[in-house]
Amino acid sequence: MTDSDDRYAVIDGAGSMTAFEIYIKTDPERLWEAITDPQMRARYSFGVETRSDWTPGSRYEAGVPGVIDIAAGENVEVDPPRRLVQTFNALWSDDVKAVGESRVTWEIEPVGTSCRLTVIHDQLPDGANSEVYGGWPMILSGLKTLIESGEQLDTPGSLRYSGARDA
Amino acid sequence: MDDVDEVFKALADPTRRRLLDELFERDGQSLSELEAGLPMTRFGVMKHLRVLEDAGLITTHKRGRSKHHFLNPVPIRLIHDRWVSKYAEPWAAGLSGLKSELESEETGP
Numbered sequence: 001m002t003d004s005d006d007r008y009a010v011i012d013g014a015g016s017m018t019a020f021e022i023y024i025k026t027d028p029e030r031l032w033e034a035i036t037d038p039q040m041r042a043r044y045s046f047g048v049e050t051r052s053d054w055t056p057g058s059r060y061e062a063g064v065p066g067v068i069d070i071a072a073g074e075n076v077e078v079d080p081p082r083r084l085v086q087t088f089n090a091l092w093s094d095d096v097k098a099v100g101e102s103r104v105t106w107e108i109e110p111v112g113t114s115c116r117l118t119v120i121h122d123q124l125p126d127g128a129n130s131e132v133y134g135g136w137p138m139i140l141s142g143l144k145t146l147i148e149s150g151e152q153l154d155t156p157g158s159l160r161y162s163g164a165r166d167a
Numbered sequence: 168m169d170d171v172d173e174v175f176k177a178l179a180d181p182t183r184r185r186l187l188d189e190l191f192e193r194d195g196q197s198l199s200e201l202e203a204g205l206p207m208t209r210f211g212v213m214k215h216l217r218v219l220e221d222a223g224l225i226t227t228h229k230r231g232r233s234k235h236h237f238l239n240p241v242p243i244r245l246i247h248d249r250w251v252s253k254y255a256e257p258w259a260a261g262l263s264g265l266k267s268e269l270e271s272e273e274t275g276p
Contacts, residue, residue, distance in 0.1 A: 017194070019226045020239055137240045138244060141244040
């Protein structure tokens with residue numbers, strides 16, 4: 001990993017920011033599908049489906065219908081299979097709702113036979129409740145396991161809402 | 168070298184763990200900010216940051232002209248999931264069972 005100074009685009013200065021990165025052995029198209037397909041997404045995101053038509057300016061909603069709303073927002077930039085910029089409103093509790101709107105940027109960069117996936121969660125208020133962005137490491141780890149092995153990674157998080165609709 | 172080897176190698180040093188602690192406390196610090204908290208030359212801190220970056224434990228992003236460092240806990244999460252998820256699974260299953268039971272009671276007569 002050389003030339004690290006030039007690896008990332010300049011980011012703007014608004015709000016506080018977190019950045020997560022993972023290398024996954026797959027191609028960009030497959031990774032994009034795993035992020036945007038509701039059933040695949042649910043398998044590594046607490047059992048929660050994210051639904052949208054994935055056009056620029058469209059809305060997306062994540063949750064278990066009739067059980068809980070998790071997040072919602074707008075797909076600001078949609079550039080498959082490389083870049084997705086979304087506004088993010090956490091909805092699962094009053095505490096996280098109070099944080100208000102932030103921004104999540106997904107970037108997929110092919111590196112040899114793998115992809116580097118970067119998730120930047122920014123435009124967060126200073127001292128924002130860490131629950132809002134704290135789930136990303138768990139989600140990204142589960143995503144890597146699912147894509148590379150085809151296996152679902154069962155953690156308390158990944159099972160949280162699976163089957164909740166049928167309960 | 169296996170990715171995991173690099174993570175353990177990077178973590179096997181008290182200064183590098185201290186740098187991760189600093190970023191855990193306050194993410195997105197510049198080299199100057201990180202350097203201020205350590206009894207070490209700028210060059211020494213840079214060397215440690217490079218090892219952490221190569222192991223994927225920190226990422227850097229530019230904000231204007233300055234470079235900022237962010238804790239990337241994902242590789243540690245992967246290590247956690249590799250050996251701990253098996254033990255967490257029965258717990259989670261138990262908890263979801265409890266949740267269904269509580270919810271069915273709520274909607275019961």
